[in-house]
Amino acid sequence: MDTIKVLIVGAGPSACYVVDALAKTDLPLSIDMIDRYPQPFGLLRTGVAPDHERIKSLDTYFGKILDQAPLKFYGNISFGSDITLDDVKDAYHAIFFCTGTESDNDVPGLDYSLSNVAGSRDVVEWYNGYTSQRTHFDPLSLGNTVGIIGMGNVALDIARIFLKEPVDLAKTEMPQSCIDIITKQAISDVHIFARRGPAQAKCTPLELAELLELDTIQTLLDPSSITLSDTDMVEYNETKRVQKNVDILKEITSTNALSKRLHIHFCSQLKEAHVNDGAVNGVTMAKTILSGDPHQQKTTLTDESYHVPLTSLISSTGYKGAALPGIVFNEKTHCIPHEAGKITTQPKSSATYYCAGWIKRGPQGVIGTNKSGAKETVDSFVADVASFSSKSLHPFDLANTLKQRNLTYYSYDDWKTQNDFEIAEGTKKNKKRFKLTTITDIEHCLKTNS
Ligand code: NAP
Numbered sequence: 001m002d003t004i005k006v007l008i009v010g011a012g013p014s015a016c017y018v019v020d021a022l023a024k025t026d027l028p029l030s031i032d033m034i035d036r037y038p039q040p041f042g043l044l045r046t047g048v049a050p051d052h053e054r055i056k057s058l059d060t061y062f063g064k065i066l067d068q069a070p071l072k073f074y075g076n077i078s079f080g081s082d083i084t085l086d087d088v089k090d091a092y093h094a095i096f097f098c099t100g101t102e103s104d105n106d107v108p109g110l111d112y113s114l115s116n117v118a119g120s121r122d123v124v125e126w127y128n129g130y131t132s133q134r135t136h137f138d139p140l141s142l143g144n145t146v147g148i149i150g151m152g153n154v155a156l157d158i159a160r161i162f163l164k165e166p167v168d169l170a171k172t173e174m175p176q177s178c179i180d181i182i183t184k185q186a187i188s189d190v191h192i193f194a195r196r197g198p199a200q201a202k203c204t205p206l207e208l209a210e211l212l213e214l215d216t217i218q219t220l221l222d223p224s225s226i227t228l229s230d231t232d233m234v235e236y237n238e239t240k241r242v243q244k245n246v247d248i249l250k251e252i253t254s255t256n257a258l259s260k261r262l263h264i265h266f267c268s269q270l271k272e273a274h275v276n277d278g279a280v281n282g283v284t285m286a287k288t289i290l291s292g293d294p295h296q297q298k299t300t301l302t303d304e305s306y307h308v309p310l311t312s313l314i315s316s317t318g319y320k321g322a323a324l325p326g327i328v329f330n331e332k333t334h335c336i337p338h339e340a341g342k343i344t345t346q347p348k349s350s351a352t353y354y355c356a357g358w359i360k361r362g363p364q365g366v367i368g369t370n371k372s373g374a375k376e377t378v379d380s381f382v383a384d385v386a387s388f389s390s391k392s393l394h395p396f397d398l399a400n401t402l403k404q405r406n407l408t409y410y411s412y413d414d415w416k417t418q419n420d421f422e423i424a425e426g427t428k429k430n431k432k433r434f435k436l437t438t439i440t441d442i443e444h445c446l447k448t449n450s
Helices: 013-023 058-068 120-127 153-163 166-170 176-185 205-212 230-238 240-250 369-388 398-404 412-428 439-449
Strands: 004-009 029-035 071-075 094-097 117-119 145-149 189-193 217-220 260-265 268-276 279-291 298-309 312-315 352-355
Touching (some): 004 013, 013 029, 013 058, 013 369, 058 412, 094 369, 117 120, 120 176, 120 312, 145 153, 153 205, 166 176, 189 268, 205 240, 268 298, 352 369
Parallel strands (some): 004 029, 004 094, 029 071, 117 312, 145 189, 145 312
16 A cells, blocks of 8 residues: 555644554555644643643653654644645645634633733743743733632642642743742732632642642631532532542631632622723622523522632633634534535545544543544544545645745654753753743754754
8 A cells, every 4th residue: 555645733642542543554655744843742831830730741652652663743733834735735635623722711801912811821821931822921910819700720830829828830841930929929819819619610620639638728718609509519429530539529618817718709790891901900790590400500600799809810711613714513512514524515626634632622621532532533544545546636735845845843763852952951940841941942952962
């Protein structure tokens, strides 16, 4: 069989699992992988909290997968601008889109142009050292009292990073410049606002316990807010995650007053963000009541409300995918429509199209969830392989095309040089890793270490 030419757009966890599943097919493959970031591993480097070192260490596992596959990596290359669908649609047998999610699921009515209002994506990219996707977020405007809307795992990540002792953050791969800014902001209070109740909190027990067990913070919550209704009780009895979350919350006991406080507000929805001098200085939260069947309870606003003074406000209300030029997209689910990973409406071309990861199923699940999803997508690819021999491809060399366009890209060998440097430099600084996140720093590393 002739070599099957594959392009993978994206180099995050789902793309790495796709490469792994492709390699296991034992088919003769030649894989090109592009990513808009200069380095591989996507959210693992830019989204996973820096103190989640066990998860971060998956880079070694993914590194081995990419290392052993017949693959060329092209970092710093964006699909749709640097390389277009027209460039590649007749140049590959198969194209996999593993582009994840691009933006935040914004809270309606919240003015994100204000200096101290941000979506979680900007915040997590910032504390991971990346600023390229940043819009208006200014970490210097966080101040000492931060509000977070939403109670998923990302909200807990942000609360934990903001409240953790700087000395504990310093050991992680979090850039020292970010730790210095957080220290300077002297964050003493983080308020988490969940629009539904404790039984509906989206976070997972491990992450909830990790935050609440920090012995340097005091958790404050109205005990009456964790009383469960009959419908909540059904959810509690039927779902292990709910049961564990609620049990963890019930264990919160009054501790001595501490200088860092986490406030958890259930059944609280944003009514108004108060603005003064171009910045939010507090919120009025409306209390909600829940109604509906178990596992589908929705909120209704009540007349009861309360005011919380804040120095900044972050929405951590989930992410959403973005349409890729020329690829069919569902504007409601923000995903690419597919059947078992094969894109349902195929653009007219020699290539057959597939998707994996969050752009396939939406932003749910942990990194490992991508493994079975990638396997399903690659199974669909394998079922199509016989049809590829009838497709004649245009001659195309990605590296040459990029060079002709004067585009700078970073190869997998470039990443290995950076990886060695980051780990060695981290060891010197008593950190897990000293991250290179700007093109200037990457260029300097490659010039002095290649
Ligand atoms: P998420 O789990 O979907 O949580 C979103 C939160 O925002 C929910 O509490 C949701 O409340 C709330 N929300 C949504 N729209 C809202 C609105 N308009 N107003 C007020 N609240 C609103 O999203 P995420 O925290 O961004 O996490 C994304 C995925 O990454 C999840 O699968 C998560 O588990 C995963 N992740 C995992 C880890 C880890 O394993 N350590 C760490 C980070 C992220 P409702 O429930 O009422 O909609």
